[in-house]
Amino acid sequence: MTLSRRSFVKTAIGGAALAATGPAILRPAFAADVTKIRSLYALSGTFAEAGKTAELGARIAAPQFAKEYGIKVDYKAVDSEGNPGRAVAKILTEIQQNQVKYFVGGVLSSSALAMSEQVHKANGVFITAAGADEITGQNCNRSTFRWSVPTYGASRETVLPLIEKYPNAKRWYTITPKYVFGEALLQNSIDVFKEKGVEHVGNSYHSLSETEFSSYLTNASAAKPDVLLLLNFGSQSTNTLRQAANFGMKQKMKILMVWAEGLEQYEEIGADIMDGVYVGCQYDVSIKSPGNKKIIETFKAKGAPVPSYSSVSGYVSTDLILRGIKAAGSSDPAAVIKALEGLKYEGPTGQEEIRAFDHQCVKNYYLLKGKPKAQMKNKYDLVEIISSGKSFVPQNQSLCKMA
């Protein structure tokens, strides 16, 4: 029997809770040469939606690659609660009490930055998919690697192609969360506007706890933009888009959500609202690459037929740790870090490579467009890829001074 993706996620939530509180089911009886890996995603709180799905990917990857690479793994999920303070406390517990050296996780940039610092102090290895430029920029460190494209690339690979697609759309309005990640997306987008001679007709900031966006949308409507650029994320971008559609803005302007979470979010928004909306994303199931084909088959075999960005980010992050251990031939973090620097591999988005100087993975970022309901082949077929590309801060402009 094939479980639906939602059922699978639900089952996995139970599994995560069991693993977090009960005996580690993946822990072998002889733990002397076991590599301990901990995922720290938000399994509760406002950002649990993405966190639980990412943890699902890590949970699938750990036993699979442990077997494939011949490594004994003790994998356990830890709830970061989407709170940097709680995440640091929990990571310290794992480091000090359980001598864990390998971590994946961080949905929120603030949590990821805090975790990165702690893992670095403990000389461990941390793989994240959080977005803020600082992670592989001014706050980079030797222990931290990032799989996802940061805000710089996300802005360039979505805003630029849309400007080129609609050269007459000269007036852009932004809605931004007042937060390190939102600020970075905004600044990068403004840089693109300046470069292409596009007018930034206004911006509305909102807090991270906001759920009602009608007043910000009213500001946006009053500015009469050609494009509404959403720089928020998670449930906030879902609600902003939903409410923008209710206010009839889809008919009046193009809407681009720069940082979408992928399939779960498209489903949550619904096909009617997604139709015609542009989104930027790190991954889509329709990517044609050998790496993605393998992931789709693996998820299918596990009863989770359609992988999403969140689940793939957890999956790839865990794979990278084990791939590094295999390449190093050792579970010593210093050797693993060395092996990961410059590593080229077949990833879900095609050929991916980790830059040695800032530990940033070089991979594609995608501009997608919501499909009309009539063109959907199945309920997961909500978007189509419009363009993709790799944009990263070049080494001579990077703020990373590797510590």
Added chain:
Amino acid sequence: MSLYLIQLINGLGIGMIYFMISVGLSIIFGTMNFVNFAHGAFYLLGAYLCYAVVAATGSFWLALAVAPPAMALTGWFAERYLLSRLYHAPHQYQILVTLGLALVIQEGVMLVWGAIGQNVATPVLLQGVVVFGSFVYPKYRLFVIGFTALLTFVLWLALERTRYGAILRAGTESTEMVALLGIDIFRMFSFTFALGAYLAGLAGGLTAPISGADPFMGPGALSVAFVVVVIGGIGSFSGALAGGLLIGVVQSEMSSLWSEGANIMIYVAMALVILVRPRGLLGRA
């Protein structure tokens, strides 16, 4: 039309939605002196029940007819077998138990429907917008405002002009005195709690097409509801309406003046009201 005038109108709309979310809490808090931290969870469950009925039948109107009574039943059950034991306990116990109940409901929702939020489509009849000059407003939000206004009037009539309302208000002043008159005040409390849960469920169902159904929507709604009740004055039904409208307008206007502070200004407004009128705008002495 000036942007600030548009924001004023939009703010009144938001305020009516906030009032809708808060009115159940206001009634329970004001008339029973009971601190119900599960109110946000009732709102959440109402939204999910609405989603479930829409998903099963495709009818939003049926969902709106089914979900609130189901929540009333849930509220009645919770009050009858759990919360009624806490009437004479200090407020801390009421907070602890209702907070626990809220967590049980939230986790239950995730077990049944998953951690990913759900979309509730706007009913076809109310899709689209109405245009007044340069002001554009969704038809569905207009419906919610009209519906809430009607509901406000009906509730006011029930509480202020009926025998039930008189007994309830008397019971709030002196439970013993009302009981001595031969009235089963605790039965009335059960009914009131069920009414509060009904209103929370109705608010959840009505706002689902605007904000969707999300497992973590409860705490946000609860915090808005408390702000509204505190601003309006504990025990004041019309105060809750004034409180809801005030914070709706403050939030909307501030989004044009200082957008990053719009949300925090809700709490600043609350602090200012408490400073000037410690019992709230229309609170009883």
